[in-house]
Amino acid sequence: MSKEVSVVSISKWFGAVTVLLLVAAIGSYVAARSALEPFDDDARALAPGEFVLLTDGKVHYAWHPARGDGAAPQVTVLVHGFSTPSYVWAGLLAPLAEANHRVLVYDNFGRGFSDRPHVDNNANLFDRQLLELLESQNINEPVNVVGYSMGGAIATYFTARHPEKVRRLGLIAPAGFPVNSGAVEPWLSAPILGDWLMAVLGRGILLEIMSTSENQGRAVPDIAKKYEVQMRFEGYLRSLLSTMRNFPMGGMEEEYQRVGEAKVPVLAIWGDGDAVVPPTNADLIAEVTPQAKFVSIEGGTHAITYSEPEQVSAALVDFFGTPFAHAQFPASQ
Incomplete structure (x- = not known):
């Protein structure tokens, strides 16, 4: 008993x-x-730049004028990565402008000061965002597109679907092949548990990661402080979680192959110490995108966009300035 x-x-x-x-x-x-604070007009008032309403919400963007010699400037669009918005390009703006580039930067949906729509953050969302943004700005000629990290995967996806709209494709530590997502990603991908982890612990984990030495760079010396601003508002962590669940971060071999078949000129830049997107992925890109050229930055981490802006911008300026005969492309698919 x-x-x-x-x-x-x-x-x-x-x-x-x-x-x-x-x-x-x-x-x-x-x-x-x-x-969390609501993401509304009061929040948008904190942002520099401008806003445009697209199908999935308002997008924060900014133009940086060319400072060339009077010749017609090239239009270059910069696509940021997974969690750090458009201020990440600070160190590249002046060199590109001096090389006669008219530069368009914007925040991906869910990041920075762009809206955080309640939709799957998949490749189609970000492709549609970039396509509609260019249309809203009356950009009808092919442009240079530069993508950093996940932005590289977005830029590749966009180029594969709309090769006639891309003059040249610049990639900086691009996703699209296997990446080091960390041990916590499987937990975050789990329904309910992942939502709880991201909502309760996500802010602290992300800030800790952004504060590490590997993520520091002289072009954005206060990056952790800037990074924290977007986290104050509803929708940021939710959008990151949706991206982890719906965006093919390591599965874009087909899109890279289509870019190869379209013969769009490609440059990929990597830091040889990148622990997030392995530099060995360059070999995988070369197999399916044979026209791609590669630049390796000695001692560079995944943060080369803002930690080594001189080397990155020099490689891009040289690449964009090289004469070439652009291929004729079919209509967008």
């Missing part, structure tokens, strides 16, 4: 503990969500 009582007591104890843990988990989730 005492043994039965003991089993019942233990069962009740475990049940009570489980209920308490569930209440605590729900409470922490609600508290984390409640602490």
Whole structure:
């Protein structure tokens, strides 16, 4: 009899503990969500640049004028990566402008000061965003497109689908082949658990990562402070989680191959110390995009866009200035 009582007591104890843990988990989730500010016109007022309304929401963008010698400038569009918005390009703007590039930067949906729509953050979303943004700016000629990290995958996807719109494709540590996503990604991908982890712990984890020495760079010396601003508002962490679940970060071999078949000129720049997107992925790109050229930056990390802006911008300026005969492309697919 005492043994039965003991089993019942233990069962009740475990049940009570489980209920308490569930209440605590729900409470922490609600508290984390409640602490977020609404992303509205007051939030947008903090942003530099301008806004345009596209199909999926308002997009924050800015033009940086060319400072060339009077010749017609090239239009160059810069596409940032997974979590760090358009200020990441700070170190490249002046060199590109001096080389007579008219530069368009913007925040991907879910990042910076662009809207955070309640849709799957997949490749089609970001492709549509870039296509509609160019249309809204009355850009009808082929442009240079530069993508950094996940932005490289977006730029590649865009070029594969709309090769007639891309003059040249610049890639900086581009995603699209296997990347080092970290040990926590499988947990974040899990329904319910992933939502709780991102809402309750995501802010702290991301800020800790952004504060590491590997993510520092002289072009954006206050990057952790800038990075934190977008996290104040509802939708940022949700958008990152949706991207992790829906964007083919390591699965774009077909798109790279289509770029190769379209013969769009490609330059890929890597830091040889990149621990996020392995520099050995350059070999995989070369196999399916044979026209691609490669530049390796000695000692560079995944942060080369803003930690080594002189070398990155010099490689891009040289690449964009090289004469070539652009191929004739079919209509967008």
